[in-house]
Amino acid sequence: MKKPDEELKAAYALETPEDNKRLYATWAESYETTFAEAxxxxxxxxxxxxxxxxxxxGPMLDIGAGTGLLGQALVExxxxxxxxxxxxxxxxxxAGLKGCYRHLFAAxxxxxxxxxxxxYQAIISAGTFTTGHVGPDALDEVMRVTSPGGRLVLSINAEHWNAAGFSEKFEALSAQISSLEILTLPIYGASASGDHAQDAAQVVLAIKA
Ligand SMILES: C[S@@+](CC[C@H](N)C(=O)[O-])C[C@H]1O[C@@H](n2cnc3c(N)ncnc32)[C@H](O)[C@@H]1O
Structure with a gap:
């Protein structure tokens, strides 16, 4: 039997969008049991x-919606x-099986x-801006689809934040952002185990100018 963080380590080792497509195609059905619950x-x-x-x-867009855990939590x-x-x-x-999204599209x-x-009035994301997945350059696309006055609530894995240069990217976008606050939140709960159990995310709360 795999250790609870084994799937996570495979996800962090991804390098390209094609790698992501391949891994998540095979992981989709068991993601919530082998990763989220475990x-x-x-x-x-x-x-x-x-x-x-x-x-x-709303209307809001969940970037990297995955199996819909964030959409479900928002609607709840x-x-x-x-x-x-x-x-x-x-x-x-x-995600579609949860019935909580108005519209889902692959991109x-x-x-x-x-x-x-x-x-969109808001862009929301959990777990997608992380090692091996999506980097800071995708924030240009996030800004493009957000309405003026719209809000961003984006979690960014704390290690990835430093390694990929998210501070520098937000600095470069500062003329497009009227308010920026960053929270640090734990990614996992008390029963997590393994090397990543204490990992944290920077959660950006921003308003588009
Ligand atoms: C760790 S999962 C997080 C899913 C969900 N938000 C959650 O918190 O459970 C990361 C998601 O990012 C998606 N992803 C990876 N690279 C992407 C890209 N370039 N564009 C859009 N989605 C991407 C993956 O397919 C996967 O569903």
Whole structure:
């Protein structure tokens, strides 16, 4: 039997969008049991709590929606409507079963989203801006599809934040952002085990100018 953090280590070892598509195609069906339950993965509900406290309103877009844990947590808190996008059609297939998204579409955020400029009042994300997945350059696309005055609630793995240069990217975007606050939140709960059990995320709360 695999250790609870074995799947996570495979995910952190990914290098390209194609690697992501391949891994998540095979992982989609068991992601919530072999990873989310096994590692006591709490980030989606913590990001949803932060979004509620930040008074986000819809329509909002969940970037890297995966199997829909964040969409579900948002809707449970009375937030929406929520659209979701992900590079993996298989992960979105699982998200669709939850019935909490208004619209789901497959896209690689690095290549651009099939969405008009300034479409969303909020962009939300949990677990996607992380090692081996999505880097800071995708924030240009996030800004493009956000309405002026719209809110960003984006979790970014703390190690990835430093290694990939997210501070520098937010500095470069500062003219487009009227307010920026960063929370540090634990990704996992008390029953997580292994090398990543204490990992944290930087959760960006920002308003587009
Ligand atoms: C760790 S999962 C997080 C899923 C969900 N947000 C959650 O918290 O459970 C990361 C997700 O990012 C997606 N992803 C990876 N690279 C991507 C890209 N370039 N564009 C869009 N989604 C991507 C993966 O397919 C996967 O569903």
């Amino acid at each position: 590692m006591d993965y709490r980030l989606p509900e913590r990001v949803a709590d932060a979004a509620k406290a930040f008074a986000v309103r 808190r009375g937030l929406g409507p929520v659209d979701g996008t992900d590079i993996s059609p298989e992960m979105l297939g699982e 690689d955020i690095n290549e651009g989203l099939p969405i008009e400029n300034r479409t």
